[in-house]
Amino acid sequence: ETGVTQTPRHLVMGMTNKKSLKCEQHLGHNAMYWYKQSAKKPLELMFVYNFKEQTENNSVPSRFSPECPNSSHLFLHLHTLQPEDSALYLCASSPIGPSYNEQFFGPGTRLTVL
Amino acid sequence: ILNVEQSPQSLHVQEGDSTNFTCSFPSSNFYALHWYRWETAKSPEALFVMTLNGDEKKKGRISATLNTKEGYSYLYIKGSQPEDSATYLCAFSGTQTGANNLFFGTGTRLTVIP
Numbered sequence: 152e153t154g155v156t157q158t159p160r161h162l163v164m165g166m167t168n169k170k171s172l173k174c175e176q177h178l179g180h181n182a183m184y185w186y187k188q189s190a191k192k193p194l195e196l197m198f199v200y201n202f203k204e205q206t207e208n209n210s211v212p213s214r215f216s217p218e219c220p221n222s223s224h225l226f227l228h229l230h231t232l233q234p235e236d237s238a239l240y241l242c243a244s245s246p247i248g249p250s251y252n253e254q255f256f257g258p259g260t261r262l263t264v265l
Numbered sequence: 266i267l268n269v270e271q272s273p274q275s276l277h278v279q280e281g282d283s284t285n286f287t288c289s290f291p292s293s294n295f296y297a298l299h300w301y302r303w304e305t306a307k308s309p310e311a312l313f314v315m316t317l318n319g320d321e322k323k324k325g326r327i328s329a330t331l332n333t334k335e336g337y338s339y340l341y342i343k344g345s346q347p348e349d350s351a352t353y354l355c356a357f358s359g360t361q362t363g364a365n366n367l368f369f370g371t372g373t374r375l376t377v378i379p
Contacts, residue, residue, distance in 0.1 A: 191371070193369040194367075195369075196368075199366070207365065207366065255311070258306070
């Protein structure tokens, strides 16, 4: 166990649905991340939050909307997704500091968009 | 997007064999190189974070080396065991892309045959 939990673990949604992914950590970290892994592609960073402020948005379409209400929780709100958005979505957290702080990952949410 | 390459893509070894794989990354603006171990249906777990050229790190039967001048890192597993079966990911961070921005390779999938 890494101390980072994600819910749900699996999600199937239609293109017109609205759903949210949830991530939670109680490791005392102040940085949280959303990553996407599509089939046969590397993990891609989507969003970074430091002290609840978004510091990175790697050209992610607006149909993905992150929210970080506090340092322990991170959400990814999904609406009008496309089938190509089907992927594994991973959350991670880390202390804020030099880049050589390791990131702690959750187990991911497997998303299927029909 | 920075190019981080891992080879081989997959590897099958017999129990007891030693093995190694490679991570190649940009040699300029280097900050840190991370290695993660990712078992199926679990969370990626950090193995090593390496920052200095010539660094060598060891954890049990697993060790890693780093050459920042030529842009590569090797991961070694001595006397592979079935429980070593996993995907091994490396991730690069650079001074120009920000401390929290990790660029991952696609991983090396290791299967250890009992």
